[in-house]
Amino acid sequence: xxxxxxxxxxxxxxxxxxxxxxxxxxxxxxxxxxxxxxxxxxxxxxxxxxxxxxxxxxxxxxxxxxxxxxxxxxxxxxxxxxxxxxxxxxxxxxxxxxxxxxxxxxxxxxxxxxxxxxxxxxxxxxxxxxxxxxxxxxxxxxxxxxxxxxxxxxxxxxxxxxxxxxxxxxxxxxxxxxxxxxxxxxxxxxxxxxxxxxxxxxxxxxxxxxxxxxxxxxxxxxxxxxxxxxxxxxxxxxxxxxxxxxxxxxxxxxx
Amino acid sequence: xxxxxxxxxxxxxxxxxxxxxxxxxxxxxxxxxxxxxxxxxxxxxxxxxxxxxxxxxxxxxxxxxxxxxxxxxxxxxxxxxxxxxxxxxxxxxxxxxxxxxxxxxxxxxxxxxxxxxxxxxxxxxxxxxxxxxxxxxxxxxxxxxxxxxxxxxxxxxxxxxxxxxxxxxxxxxxxxxxxxxxxxxxxxxxxxxxxxxxxxxxxxxxxxxxxxxxxxxxxxxxxxxxxxxxxxxxxxxxxxxxxxxxxxxxxxxxx
DNA sequence: AAGTGTTGTTCGCACTATTCGAACGCTTGT
DNA sequence: ACAAGCGTTCGAATAGTGCGAACAACACTT
Numbered sequence: 001x002x003x004x005x006x007x008x009x010x011x012x013x014x015x016x017x018x019x020x021x022x023x024x025x026x027x028x029x030x031x032x033x034x035x036x037x038x039x040x041x042x043x044x045x046x047x048x049x050x051x052x053x054x055x056x057x058x059x060x061x062x063x064x065x066x067x068x069x070x071x072x073x074x075x076x077x078x079x080x081x082x083x084x085x086x087x088x089x090x091x092x093x094x095x096x097x098x099x100x101x102x103x104x105x106x107x108x109x110x111x112x113x114x115x116x117x118x119x120x121x122x123x124x125x126x127x128x129x130x131x132x133x134x135x136x137x138x139x140x141x142x143x144x145x146x147x148x149x150x151x152x153x154x155x156x157x158x159x160x161x162x163x164x165x166x167x168x169x170x171x172x173x174x175x176x177x178x179x180x181x182x183x184x185x186x187x188x189x190x191x192x193x194x195x196x197x198x199x200x201x202x203x204x205x206x207x208x209x210x211x212x213x214x215x216x217x218x219x220x221x222x223x224x225x226x227x228x229x230x231x232x233x234x235x236x237x238x239x240x241x242x243x244x245x246x247x248x249x250x251x252x253x254x255x
Numbered sequence: 256x257x258x259x260x261x262x263x264x265x266x267x268x269x270x271x272x273x274x275x276x277x278x279x280x281x282x283x284x285x286x287x288x289x290x291x292x293x294x295x296x297x298x299x300x301x302x303x304x305x306x307x308x309x310x311x312x313x314x315x316x317x318x319x320x321x322x323x324x325x326x327x328x329x330x331x332x333x334x335x336x337x338x339x340x341x342x343x344x345x346x347x348x349x350x351x352x353x354x355x356x357x358x359x360x361x362x363x364x365x366x367x368x369x370x371x372x373x374x375x376x377x378x379x380x381x382x383x384x385x386x387x388x389x390x391x392x393x394x395x396x397x398x399x400x401x402x403x404x405x406x407x408x409x410x411x412x413x414x415x416x417x418x419x420x421x422x423x424x425x426x427x428x429x430x431x432x433x434x435x436x437x438x439x440x441x442x443x444x445x446x447x448x449x450x451x452x453x454x455x456x457x458x459x460x461x462x463x464x465x466x467x468x469x470x471x472x473x474x475x476x477x478x479x480x481x482x483x484x485x486x487x488x489x490x491x492x493x494x495x496x497x498x499x500x501x502x503x504x505x506x507x508x509x510x
Numbered sequence: 511a512a513g514t515g516t517t518g519t520t521c522g523c524a525c526t527a528t529t530c531g532a533a534c535g536c537t538t539g540t
Numbered sequence: 541a542c543a544a545g546c547g548t549t550c551g552a553a554t555a556g557t558g559c560g561a562a563c564a565a566c567a568c569t570t
Contacts (some may be wrong), residue, residue, distance in 0.1 A: 006547085009306040009309065010527085013270075013271035020329060030517065040559090045522090046518070047264075048265050051261065051264040051268055054261050065327055067388070068333060068364060069333045069337075069369040071326060072331075072333050073279065073330070073388060073389060074327075074329070075331060076330060077322055077323045079327050082324075111310065114325075129329065131512065132328035133328060241463055262521090263520090263521090267556075285546070286548085295529085295530090296529065298530070299528075
């Protein structure tokens with residue numbers, strides 16, 4: 001299942017997507033700026049942009065080129081393929097309302113975590129995550145919850161493929177340490193995250209599995225460390241999420 | 256502003272996107288099936304798929320290749336660029352709750368309509384539209400509302416570029432007829448759609464404009480023709496939408 | 511108002527990178 | 541057991557891409 005390094009990639013397609021990626025990160029850019037960032041001739045970038053524009057994948061406005069809405073169709077389609085989305089959505093809303101914190105539904109593809117849907121309660125804080133965000137699993141409470149539901153060799157595969165890059169100095173960067181935590185998570189049923197992705201941000205995550213025990217995703221709750229103390233996380237909030245996950249699992253089995 | 260036919264498009268990038276488009280439409284496919292549909296060698300398709308897979312734009316599962324979640328990030332980003340989305344969303348929810356019908360927020364890019372956000376009330380019907388759907392403006396109530404806020408020459412441009420393709424036998428396919436309707440819409444402030452895109456489906460749409468009067472989108476309400484009679488559409492529902500659009504316009508001016 | 515710098519755009523040419531086809535191993539079904 | 545289908549790999553020919561130079565359209569300065 002590992003996506004190993006490819007021998008002969010289609011470079012032209014890769015550069016088109018590299019352009020889109022830059023436009024997504026930087027907002028609105030012109031051919032010259034893009035060319036210098038990507039080390040390409042500006043005529044090359046221009047040609048790509050015009051091709052993408054013709055199909056609606058990028059749009060030209062007065063300030064330059066930006067990502068076009070044509071890509072929304074693809075994204076929504078990709079999300080709807082996971083029926084976890086529609087099943088978990090109402091539960092995520094409910095939890096956000098109930099706790100006032102930020103609640104996310106996350107799933108896994110190719111060893112990476114994707115934020116499918118998030119809802120913010122009354123006093124939820126801003127985090128770098130938004131819908132569609134791709135993250136490293138070991139950096140997320142939800143991600144570690146997902147990893148805990150995988151067999152060890154699959155976790156090894158994922159680490160081999162993506163490594164264990166750090167985000168803060170609390171991020172797990174050691175393979176053995178990660179496996180130790182995963183053992184604890186399997187034991188208790190939930191994962192914690194203490195400033196491992198953003199300073200002063202804590203979170204709990206619980207896995208969602210199918211009947212065979214394979215993870216199909218996770219739900220997490222995150223907030224400021226002063227409100228989300230260890231006591232509250234491990235007791236009140238973990239149990240809340242475990243109950244919600246259980247309901248989602250049951251509903252998933254009938255869809 | 257017209258996107259005229261391009262002289263030298265990047266064909267390789269275009270085929271990659273053609274593959275993605277097919278995967279979106281057909282679900283999960285293999286290289287052979289894709290190759291025959293796109294008139295390409297299956298080795299070519301395979302190479303594209305592997306390149307796309309490496310970046311997470313497609314995913315390989317047991318049944319074949321499918322669109323990957325990596326594209327969700329792009330789509331959400333594209334949607335968030337239009338601040339109409341976050342401003343109109345609560346109003347759309349409210350209208351759906353209030354009326355029980357399906358309510359949409361639509362915007363325009365390159366002369367095409369994009370469904371930004373939709374909410375379904377209690378007895379809302381299924382329509383072909385979902386979030387991200389790209390449509391011809393003249394086939395939508397919201398689309399005609401948007402067109403009515405454009406100057407005539409811009410409307411001409413859009414017709415020249417995209418034509419007036421029919422969806423049902425009630426679809427407007429004549430330029431003069433469209434302009435006549437647009438005049439009425441400008442006069443009354445709202446657009447109607449009577450089975451012009453789906454048989455037995457009626458809708459009302461009202462434009463949302465900025466301070467300069469340029470359209471930034473529209474909101475629409477649609478439902479079965481027996482419930483949405485002309486009387487109800489023109490009186491009760493049109494006024495409801497006009498009020499909502501007005502609020503959205505005010506909120507937009509402070510964002 | 512003229513000039514200078516920058517940016518977006520077009521086009522010919524060299525050469526890289528893509529396409530095709532054929533062949534391989536693999537699974538599925540008869 | 542064999543055939544038929546699929547996904548995958550690789551070499552070779554040619555088509556298509558990328559580069560650079562040149563042009564046009566502004567914006568900003570002097």
